[in-house]
Amino acid sequence: MFGYFRKLPLSILFLFLCLSINAQTKITVQGTVKDINNVPLQKVSVLLNHTHTAFTDENGHYIFTEVPTRTENTIRFTHTGFETLQQKVKGDQLDVVLLPSTAQLQTVEITGRTETGYKNTASFIGTKTATPLKDVPQSISYVTKELMQDQAAVRMGDIVKNFSGVNQFTFYDDITIRGFRINGGSTTQLLNGLRTFTGFWKQPMVNYLERVEVIKGPASALFGNASPGGTINRVTKKPLAEERKSLSFTMGSFNNVRTLADFTGPLNDEKTILYRLNIGYENTQSFRDLQFDKNLVIAPSVSFLPTEKTRINFDAVYNKSNSRLDRGQSVLYQGDLHSTPISRSLSATNDYLNEETYTVTASLNHQFSSRLAFNLAYLRTGYTEDLLEHRSANAYAVDSAGKAIPNLVARQSFIRKKNPTSDNASAYLTYNIETGKVSHKLVAGYDYATSKLLPGASQLTASNYQLKAGGAAAYNPAKAADYVFYTYTAADGTKMSIPKPNVSSFDINRNDNKLEDPSKYTYVAQNSAVLPSFNSISGVYLQDQIGFGNLKLLVGGRFETYTDKQFYKTDSVKSVSQHTFLPRLGIVYSVTRNINVYGMYTKGYNPQDVAVQTNPLSGGPFDPINSKLLEAGLKTEWLNGNLTANASVYHIVQTNTLYNANEPGNPDKMIQIGEETAKGIELDVTGRITENWDLTVAYAFNDAVISHSGKADSSLIGVQKPNAPKHQGNVWTKYTIPSGPAKGLGVGAGANFVTERNVSLNTTQSLPGYVLVNAAVYYKVNKVTLQVNFNNVTNKTYWVGGYDYIRLFPGAPRNWQATISYTF
Known part of the structure; x- marks a missing residue:
């Protein structure tokens, strides 16, 4: 013890x-x-x-x-x-x-994007599922709202320079992607992943957009018929769960005045009801004679989150536009591009173009379990056009012998009213499952879209030359005695007797704009251009994204039915349906944590335009357009995921494309080219190098040519496709001083270039390449930001695109914009 x-x-x-x-x-x-x-x-x-x-x-x-x-x-x-x-x-x-969660991204993006900066992490556009962009086996380019703001971008034409392989075709909502043309007048554009269209003539403002995306190559396997070059998706700003409000005021060159507002936040304490409201107003003139734009955009959005598993969203965009339609610059007959001022237009002082466009979207996402989700969405698009215009007749005025007068452009006048609509409904299920070491992300869906032009649309056309017997007709020198003649006085005082036009010709050597009297013209109802029409597209699709270790496979297919109701709203109505199957195969392999390699094969399909098919003067009916894509590339992330660097190579083949035949006396005549091929390389770098240094770089080499043809057009083989430059690129960077006496001061600078382009299949008419330099200065003090943008600093004369030397579309000369914005 x-x-x-x-x-x-x-x-x-x-x-x-x-x-x-x-x-x-x-x-x-x-x-x-x-x-x-x-x-x-x-x-x-x-x-x-x-x-x-x-x-x-x-x-x-x-x-x-x-x-x-x-x-x-x-x-x-x-x-x-x-x-x-x-x-x-x-x-x-x-x-x-x-990193932001991709689980909340569905068919319609219901929750707002929380990222800021030039980089975007994920999108549904490539797979209709919440997939990081690096895991999508197809090239997808995008521009975020932050880049739009830094560049003071107002319209799509201001944005497209940031995309590799994308180029303007005209002033209109009209571009080329990898050499293939798309425009807002057809339902090949997407709004939040749903099929829609714009008015074509005027590019809509972009103040209500979170970002603009381009999925390169055919997106038909997911969204129905689409251009083989790519599809544009406009993603609207969505409500956020935190209060954010901003106001901005802009003024600048060409009497430009613009006001924007963006409000978002919760409507209740539980943050189950969120709202967002974007408003934009613009009043601006142009460097082009008589041109102006007045625009009002109202874009409300409401999100309802009754449970953690259910999300409901309502979006609307209303755009009211008052302007004139600018059909471009004309130069002297067989003259050079600099023979007339780039400011000269052919409009009359009483011309007008009044447009209203609306889109309304309702969507539902319900998560039955951690594996199974259901998505339902509906989009309605409506457009109203009210037009009076004086424009070229795509030809020069003629003398008594029928020869062109070099400085006198023939004109025509249109009065048109129409109100097309489209509806798109989409429903699909996503299901995630693991079978051993293999994961599956399954998609099964159905969508249905219609496009309609109801009775009531009409077009009156005044053109040609006056007849002594009354009326008007194309001039025929062999029947000169049948026509009214008048004395024409040239700028140098020379006088000549020439056929009198139905609509006054325009002397491009002088400013000939004036008030015209359309009541004096002889009109012809040209209702073939605005006949009632109805077409629908429906598709069933399946897709599986398979993951096994570092390997991801995408296997999908779509069965599509296209229906066109010929002679719609008449006793002779007839439904014509076409069917096709569109496969899509992709592979992604993660070489390292930062580097993915991918490959893609897919097919595309596009029915011919209804207006062309039903026009008896076009030379139709024509076969549908078919295409296929082979693409491979790298997708990489650096600097802790803040910077992406991607590269792609591609090969696209399209058959049955329509081109204007340029047939004298029949401007509606079309020809069908046998085959077109586009192949190229694209490079994109986007993101943030440091906390205060943002960067975007894009470059594309694109060889887009006619590769096969029939007897009638064999001379076109090897011809470069219109408005498809072989080389183009862009760089833009912004740096903000983070500390010290100059804290909050930022500078932005960039340049974009485009090489020579054809304006049509006529190789004698081309546009020169150009390099544009842009810059900006920013200063932020507390909640106030001052911004000044300088565009085309070197005052370069250039053309963004064109149809021919009568319809050229010059770019703006040196200009500036100053903006003050306040966030609270």
Whole structure:
């Protein structure tokens, strides 16, 4: 017993030493959590070794004390709206960046994008599922609202220079992608992933857009008929769960005045009802004679989140535009591009173009389980056009012998009213499942879209030359005695007797704009251009994204039915249907954490335009357009995911494209080209180099030519497709001083270039290449930002596109915009 008590102090001492040693080996583990914009995240759940939990404070800081020393600790970060992140830490400090969650992206993006900057992480456009862009086996380019703001972009034409392989075709909502033309007048554009159209003539404002995306190559396997070059998707701004409000005022060259407002936030304390309202007003003139634009955009959006598994969204965009339609610049007959001022237009002072466009979207996303989700969306688009215009007749006026007068452009006048509509409904299921080590992301869906032009649309056309017997007709020198003649006095005083036009010709050597009297013209109802029409597209599609280790496969297909109701709204109505199957195969392999390689094969299909098919003067009916794409490339991420660098090579073949035959006396005559081929390389770099330095770079080489033809057009083989430059590129960068006396001061600079282009299949008419330099200065003080943008700094004369030398579309000379914005 005595021995036991004698050993007790030693035992207590040993226990004390053990406790001391143990106490000395406990550490504190801490760090900060931020988003990709370097903003601290509050209330992030942080789980240490699956047992201890902490939350980040308002500075994004978390801390665990009394952590036993071990080889490494496991920390898991979870936060609503962000991807879960789990990492191991061997020391006492771990700072992390959380990426936005892609799980909330559905057919229509219901939740707002939380990223800021030029980089976008994910999109549904490539797969109709929540897939990071690096895992989509197809090239997708995008421009975010931040880049639009920094460049003071107002319309799509201001944006497209940032996309590799995309080029303007005209002033209108009309572009080429990889050498293939698309325009807003057809339902091959997407709004939040749903088929829609714009008015074609005027490019809509972009103030209500979160970003603009281009999926390169045919997207037909998911969205129905589409251009083989690519499809544009406009993503609208969505409500956010936090209060944000901003106002901006802009003034600049050409008497430009613009006001924008953007308000968003929750409508209730539970944040289950969110709203967003974008408003834009613009009143501007142009460097082009008599041209102006007055635009009003109202874009409300409401999100309803009744449960964590159900989301409902309502969006609307209303655009009212009052302007004149600018058909472009004309130069002297067989003259050079500089023979007339780029400011000269052929409009009359009483011309007008009044347009109204609306889109209304309703969408539902319900998550039945962590694996199964249902998506339902409906989009209605309506457009109203009220037009009076004086424009070229696509020819020069003639003398008594029928020869062109070099400085006198023949004109015609249109009076047109129409109101087409489209409807698009889409429903699909997504299901995620794992079979052993193989994961599947399944999509099964159906969509139905219609496009209608109801009775009531009409067009009156005045053209040709006056007849003595009354009326008007194309001039025939052999029957000159049948026509009215008048004495024309040239600018140099020379007089000549020439046929009198129905609509006065325009002397492009002088400013001949004046008030015209359309009541004196002889009009012909040209209703073939606006006959009632109805067409529908329906499709059933299946898709499986298969994951196995570093390998991802995409296998999909769509069975599509296209129906055109000929002689719509008459007793002779007849439905004509066409069917096709569109496969899509893709592969992505993760070489490293930062580098993915991919390959893609897909087919596309496009029925010919209804107006052309039903026009008896076009030479139709014509076979549908078919296409196929082979593409491969790299998708990489650097600088902790803040910067992406992608490259792609592609080969596209399209058959049965229609071109204007340029047949004298029949401007509606079309010819069908046997085959076109486009092949090229594209490079894109986008993102943030440092916290205060943003960058975007794009380059494309595109060889788009006529590769096969019939007997009538064999001379066209090897001809470069219109408005498809072989080389083009863009760079833009912005740097903001982070500290010191000049804190908040930023500068932006960039340039874009385009090489020579044909304006038609007539290779004697081409547009020169050009390089444009742009710059900007920014200064932010608290909640106020001052911004001045300088465009075309070197005052370069250039043309963005054209149809021929009578319809050329020059770019703006040197100009500036100054903006003051306030956020609160």
